[in-house]
Amino acid sequence: MSQKQATKLHLIDTDIHERAQYKDLLPYLEQPYKRYITDNHWLQEKHMPYTQPSVAGVDRADARVPDGRPAGSDLSFMQEQLLDPIGHDVGILTGALDPSPSSMHGWYEMATALASAYNDWQIDTWLDQDERLYGSVHIAAQDPQSAVKEIERVGSHPKMVQVLLPIDDQLWGEPFYHPIFEAAERHELMIGMHHNEPPVYYGKWPRYFIEWHTLIPTAHMNIVTNMVFNGVFEKFPRLKLMMIEGGFTHMPFLMRKMDQQYKDLRHEVPWLKRKPSDVIREHMCFTTQPLEEMTKKEFMQVMEQMGSDEIVSFSTDYPHWDYDSPFDALPPGLDEDLKRKLFSENAKAFYPKLKHLRKER
Amino acid sequence: MQEVVCQKDDLQPGEMMESTFGRHSIVVCRSSNGEYYAFMNRCIHQGAPLSKGKLCGAPEPTDNVGEYNFVKEGDILRCPWHGREFDITNKGCMLANEKLKLKDFKVMVEEDNVIVYK
Ligand code: FES
Numbered sequence: 001m002s003q004k005q006a007t008k009l010h011l012i013d014t015d016i017h018e019r020a021q022y023k024d025l026l027p028y029l030e031q032p033y034k035r036y037i038t039d040n041h042w043l044q045e046k047h048m049p050y051t052q053p054s055v056a057g058v059d060r061a062d063a064r065v066p067d068g069r070p071a072g073s074d075l076s077f078m079q080e081q082l083l084d085p086i087g088h089d090v091g092i093l094t095g096a097l098d099p100s101p102s103s104m105h106g107w108y109e110m111a112t113a114l115a116s117a118y119n120d121w122q123i124d125t126w127l128d129q130d131e132r133l134y135g136s137v138h139i140a141a142q143d144p145q146s147a148v149k150e151i152e153r154v155g156s157h158p159k160m161v162q163v164l165l166p167i168d169d170q171l172w173g174e175p176f177y178h179p180i181f182e183a184a185e186r187h188e189l190m191i192g193m194h195h196n197e198p199p200v201y202y203g204k205w206p207r208y209f210i211e212w213h214t215l216i217p218t219a220h221m222n223i224v225t226n227m228v229f230n231g232v233f234e235k236f237p238r239l240k241l242m243m244i245e246g247g248f249t250h251m252p253f254l255m256r257k258m259d260q261q262y263k264d265l266r267h268e269v270p271w272l273k274r275k276p277s278d279v280i281r282e283h284m285c286f287t288t289q290p291l292e293e294m295t296k297k298e299f300m301q302v303m304e305q306m307g308s309d310e311i312v313s314f315s316t317d318y319p320h321w322d323y324d325s326p327f328d329a330l331p332p333g334l335d336e337d338l339k340r341k342l343f344s345e346n347a348k349a350f351y352p353k354l355k356h357l358r359k360e361r
Numbered sequence: 362m363q364e365v366v367c368q369k370d371d372l373q374p375g376e377m378m379e380s381t382f383g384r385h386s387i388v389v390c391r392s393s394n395g396e397y398y399a400f401m402n403r404c405i406h407q408g409a410p411l412s413k414g415k416l417c418g419a420p421e422p423t424d425n426v427g428e429y430n431f432v433k434e435g436d437i438l439r440c441p442w443h444g445r446e447f448d449i450t451n452k453g454c455m456l457a458n459e460k461l462k463l464k465d466f467k468v469m470v471e472e473d474n475v476i477v478y479k
Contacts, residue, residue, distance in 0.1 A: 175426060175427060178426075230426065231426035234424070234426070235426055262457055263406075263443075263445055263455065263457045263458065264443045264444055264445055265444070266446065266456055266457040267419050267420050267444075267446060267456075270419075270420040270421060270422050270423050270428075270429065270430075271422070271423050271424065271425060271426045271427070271428070273422045275458070
């Protein structure tokens with residue numbers, strides 16, 4: 001793809017994974033937390049039993065930094081491989097889920113320290129270094145009080161657009177976590193949710209990665225359902241949720257199912273005063289990747305069943321192995337208007353902190 | 362056309378019964394404040410006989426997550442099948458979606474008779 005074609009995209013890429021190596025975080029960690037990494041070689045718990053799902057693990061094989069560092073860990077290489085040639089207007093950083101403070105099953109003090117260190121590192125290394133890059137506030141959500149403090153601390157940074165929550169096995173819609181949403185709303189931050197290691201097979205790991213990876217959207221469906229029926233958006237009307245890396249083609253089913261259930265079972269959730277699908281269309285957006293291969297006709301059928309073409313936003317998922325190319329992932333022949341929405345207008349409308357970009361074109 | 366569908370004393374407030382109006386099976390309901398209402402005895406969803414459901418109350422819409430204010434005891438007709446809720450005192454509108462409503466009939470009371478008419 002030529003540079004000329006590329007620069008026409010005006011892309012807002014809603015899912016880019018920058019990666020911190022633990023040693024990068026040391027300057028931002030206080031003692032005793034620093035010591036657990038330097039002396040005790042602390043590593044975040046990880047549970048996936050699979051080895052290498054693709055040529056270079058979970059990364060694009062060509063995205064490893066030439067000096068040998070892991071994919072996503074170097075800004076200038078990301079500029080060279082992604083941002084410059086594609087012509088990104090904006091890239092939204094979503095971390096590499098390692099560390100993923102909100103995924104930790106204990107030691108929330110360490111999780112809190114890691115979240116702060118990560119945010120400071122993210123601001124210094126990425127957000128302040130490239131005007132195209134925007135970030136996500138990492139928190140230790142298991143401890144809402146400390147999470148709120150962290151949101152208060154960095155949430156007003158003009159380039160922090162959302163609070164990041166992992167999709168594992170926590171039901172973030174429950175009232176216990178609502179202080180997080182209240183703080184996010186106060187700072188014009190949206191919520192971004194990205195799966196980490198959701199146990200999509202009845203709480204267990206299936207034998208093969210292909211099984212787990214196929215059913216990731218079911219984990220997204222769990223949390224969408226949870227957020228809506230727990231009344232999060234009724235309580236925080238300015239809050240929105242970006243569902244990242246789960247795709248969107250499962251949503252027509254889920255919206256229809258939730259609407260039908262609501263007619264039967266409204267009495268259990270009387271704080272929900274409108275159709276679940278209306279809540280979803282008003283408060284959620286879904287990133288495209290990983291796109292299934294579809295014809296234009298099939299793609300448009302899904303769009304029609306979403307009931308809106310304004311709640312889907314393009315994402316590459318760089319530098320992961322299942323990266324979607326902005327030039328080749330969408331079906332050919334989509335209308336220019338729709339492409340503009342997918343590539344940029346929808347994300348601009350979604351994130352309050354991107355509103356300064358709204359009137360340009 | 363008008364027809365006596367039951368006697369006043371057949372129903373206490375909060376009770377309902379099956380009856381007929383012409384060829385139609387209907388459900389006659391008496392609300393908590395003693396008024397009489399009549400509807401086609403066929404749920405607009407999948408046709409369940411509404412008279413086999415329950416006249417009960419319902420948690421009213423609230424702004425507070427986790428709060429249940431159970432109101433309108435005796436005024437909400439819940440379908441025996443999927444349990445959708447219809448407010449008999451509000452033209453049989455479905456609580457989850459007011460645009461959907463039961464087919465209702467006009468009712469008057471003369472002496473001891475409850476009369477449905479068109
Ligand atoms: S038939 Fe009445 S609710 Fe389904």
